[in-house]
Amino acid sequence: MAEEQTALHPRPDGSSATAPDLRRTGIGQDHWYPVAVSASVPRNRTFPATFAGRRIALYRSASGTVHALEDRCAHRQVPLSMGVVEGEVLRCCYHAWAYRGDGRISQIPYLTKECARPPRGVRAYPVHEAHGLVFVFPGDPAKAATTPVPRLPAVASPRHRTMTFSRTVRCHYSFLHENLLDMNHQFLHRGVVGRIRPQLLGYETGPSSVEARYLFRSTGGRKDRGARLLAAEGVRSSGRPDLLTIRTEYPYQTLLSVPENADVPAFSLWAVYVPEDAEQRVSHAYGLLSIAKPPVPGALRLAWPLIRRFTERVFAEDRMAVEAEQRAWDEQGEDRNREIFPLILDLRAVLRANGTPLGPGCASGRPD
Numbered sequence: 182m183a184e185e186q187t188a189l190h191p192r193p194d195g196s197s198a199t200a201p202d203l204r205r206t207g208i209g210q211d212h213w214y215p216v217a218v219s220a221s222v223p224r225n226r227t228f229p230a231t232f233a234g235r236r237i238a239l240y241r242s243a244s245g246t247v248h249a250l251e252d253r254c255a256h257r258q259v260p261l262s263m264g265v266v267e268g269e270v271l272r273c274c275y276h277a278w279a280y281r282g283d284g285r286i287s288q289i290p291y292l293t294k295e296c297a298r299p300p301r302g303v304r305a306y307p308v309h310e311a312h313g314l315v316f317v318f319p320g321d322p323a324k325a326a327t328t329p330v331p332r333l334p335a336v337a338s339p340r341h342r343t344m345t346f347s348r349t350v351r352c353h354y355s356f357l358h359e360n361l362l363d364m365n366h367q368f369l370h371r372g373v374v375g376r377i378r379p380q381l382l383g384y385e386t387g388p389s390s391v392e393a394r395y396l397f398r399s400t401g402g403r404k405d406r407g408a409r410l411l412a413a414e415g416v417r418s419s420g421r422p423d424l425l426t427i428r429t430e431y432p433y434q435t436l437l438s439v440p441e442n443a444d445v446p447a448f449s450l451w452a453v454y455v456p457e458d459a460e461q462r463v464s465h466a467y468g469l470l471s472i473a474k475p476p477v478p479g480a481l482r483l484a485w486p487l488i489r490r491f492t493e494r495v496f497a498e499d500r501m502a503v504e505a506e507q508r509a510w511d512e513q514g515e516d517r518n519r520e521i522f523p524l525i526l527d528l529r530a531v532l533r534a535n536g537t538p539l540g541p542g543c544a545s546g547r548p549d
């Protein structure tokens with residue numbers, strides 16, 4: 182109910198008393214979202230994906246093209262992801278109705294003149310494969326062609342190596358945006374990253390973006406070897422600050438780390454948090470971490486497992502924190518965060534303005 186989506190007590194986070202609860206804000210639909218890593222959809226196979234409670238059957242046809250169909254057969258609602266790929270079509274596992282990539286039915290094996298007029302097919306989603314991810318466009322299909330898929334030059338560049346992350350996190354996507362942009366939480370990572378003093382140099386807010394620049398200065402403490410490798414401290418003297426630029430460009434997030442006196446980033450991270458369930462309390466985090474190759478050939482390949490372990494450890498700590506935040510929301514039924522950091526208050530406003538209120542029917546799994 183609309184009344185239940187607004188807080189009646191004053192909000193300490195700077196939003197107005199009638200502003201919708203950010204955790205009841207659905208993610209904007211008119212964007213490209215990854216719903217699978219490409220490797221999960223081999224040729225002639227299906228993959229059951231989800232976007233905000235919608236089940237989507239991905240399949241890669243014999244020609245290598247990935248298609249995305251509503252994951253319910255038009256006949257008796259059996260998931261098409263349980264079906265069989267035959268050339269360019271997907272055949273339902275039950276009565277063998279066959280679907281083309283555009284969702285139209287191409288064949289019903291037992292159709293005769295006496296049969297009732299069959300349905301036309303199921304919804305198909307625009308699909309784009311890039312950066313090792315399968316993107317779908319869940320919103321207005323007419324906007325898909327004019328909405329750019331994220332451009333990630335570092336991922337395509339031979340001067341970089343890219344690590345892909347794909348993880349379920351049990352929280353609303355907004356917690357993850359706030360987590361990355363608010364670098365004041367480095368205390369959480371003191372055991373893995375060492376002691377860091379982040380200094381906010383400045384930030385800019387636009388209608389669909391917030392960008393913050395931090396100076397990251399190490400102040401000691403034990404540091405994981407992966408952290409030292411990622412900060413490239415093996416090749417420069419320690420103690421120098423790094424410039425970190427973190428940007429939410431709705432609905433994506435990027436982080437660039439540029440060592441002092443360098444003009445190219447040591448590493449860059451691109452991330453997006455895709456709601457899995459209709460209530461959007463579970464997100465699938467996709468991340469692409471691109472690291473510039475050092476001059477020594479093969480050095481990065483050798484360091485790769487250590488960097489992977491380090492980033493997984495940091496991510497596990499962040500996940501622990503944001504999932505705890507979601508549990509607090511679940512217990513209290515509303516957002517009682519007392520946020521004080523102006524940058525994060527701006528971010529919350531951007532996420533609200535670009536999202537859509539979650540309706541009462543969101544729990545049905547049929548938001549569309």
Ligand code: FES
Pocket residue numbers: 254255256257258259273274275276277278
């Ligand atoms: S349920 Fe799919 S063909 Fe019958």
Ligand SMILES: [Fe+2]
Pocket residue numbers: 360366370495499
């Ligand atoms: Fe973190």
